[in-house]
Amino acid sequence: MKAKAxxxxxxxxxxxxxxxxxxxxxxxxxxxxxxxxxNTSRFxxxxxxxxxxxxxxxxxxxxxxx
Numbered sequence: 001m002k003a004k005a006x007x008x009x010x011x012x013x014x015x016x017x018x019x020x021x022x023x024x025x026x027x028x029x030x031x032x033x034x035x036x037x038x039n040t041s042r043f044x045x046x047x048x049x050x051x052x053x054x055x056x057x058x059x060x061x062x063x064x065x066x
Contacts, residue, residue: 001049006056014057021050 009017025046031037 001052003052003056006052011057011060014053014060018050018053018057021046021053025050 006014006017025043028037028043028046032040032043037043
């Protein structure tokens with residue numbers, strides 16, 4: 001997911017996206033350790049998307065408060 005697309009989301013959707021990515025990342029980790037994860041690049045992609053969402057969410061909160 002591109003940062004531009006994430007920036008266009010409202011705060012409530014950002015929070016929902018973050019929860020969804022955390023859940024997906026947990027499931028990917030679980031599959032990785034049980035040997036069921038076929039696409040290991042998905043794991044890296046999920047971590048990066050989660051970091052993007054958290055960063056943009058923090059930026060929006062700071063902009064709102066400051």
